[in-house]
Amino acid sequence: MIISTKTKLIGLLGYPLGHSLSPLMHSAAFESLGLDKIYIPIEVSPENLETVVKGMAKMNFEGFNVTIPHKIEIMKYLDEVDEYAKCIGAVNTVAVNEGSLKGYNTDGMGFLKSFEESTGTKIDGKNVFILGSGGASRAISMTLAMNNANKIYICNRTYEKAVSLTEDITKQSGANCLAVKHEYEEMKEAITDCHVLINTTSVGMSPYIDSSPLDRELLCPSLTVCDAVYNPRKTKLLKEAEEIGCKTVEGLKMLVYQGALAFEIWTGIKPPAELMFKAINQ
Secondary structure, eight states, X not given: OOOOTTOEEEEEEESOOTTOOHHHHHHHHHHHTTOOEEEEEEEOOGGGHHHHHHHHHXXXXXXXXXXXXXXXXXXXXXXXXXXXXXXXXXXXXEEEETTEEEEXXXXXXXXXXXXXXXXXXXXXXXXXXXXXXXXXXXXXXXXXXXXXXXXXXXXXXSHHHHHHHHHHHHHHHOOOEEEEESOHXXXXXXXXXXXXXXXXXXXXXXXXXXXXXXXXXXXXXXXXXXXXXXXXXXXXXXXXXXXXXXXXXXXXXXXXXXXHHHXXXXXXXXXXXXXXXXXXXX
């Protein structure tokens, strides 16, 4: 590919970014459709986020993704936020139009599609236990609440953050949402009441592949266990869940489906999702 002044830039903002597979799938999609665009990972620390975002608005960027730890903080520096993303309270996709920045969130719907495709079931009526209360958790939990999950438990090491998120979800959706302290007995009681368990933390992500966000003894075979971490593809949590008979959902599908939705926001073109899967599988 020849890069010129006409080449449009798409970025990925996060810190750190060594684990990201997004450049692979988006670059493959751009090439397959003959689009003069490139996808650039940009590692930016929290203290430099505002400066970098303002600079991107003045450059040849058409948009960018946002990942850990910037999904909530980024909203301060945008000109407009989509109503759905505003309801969630986090942004993972930004479109740039003549210097104006508009934020969206594709994480929640990306997860929901990956869950339904992998399990052959709907989230409707299910009780869900979610680990974490950051940007990914906000998107997933709010989306599940809007899609008729029966009960949602939020568990975070900092209990106050879990309480704050449950209050936001209940206020926005009216869903039955409860905060859980990061203590064995309280977690066990909540998990026993659930059909689905989702890890939205970064625990287990490469290079810390021997870590799990959950004590193995808290898992039971009736659970469907999902992990938003996609590198490694099979996290320690998913391996342990499979060993005791749980159904599992990998984070890789969520990555591709949220990326496909972002691709469509930037280009207005239906994305080649199967090709994007193939690119990262290879």
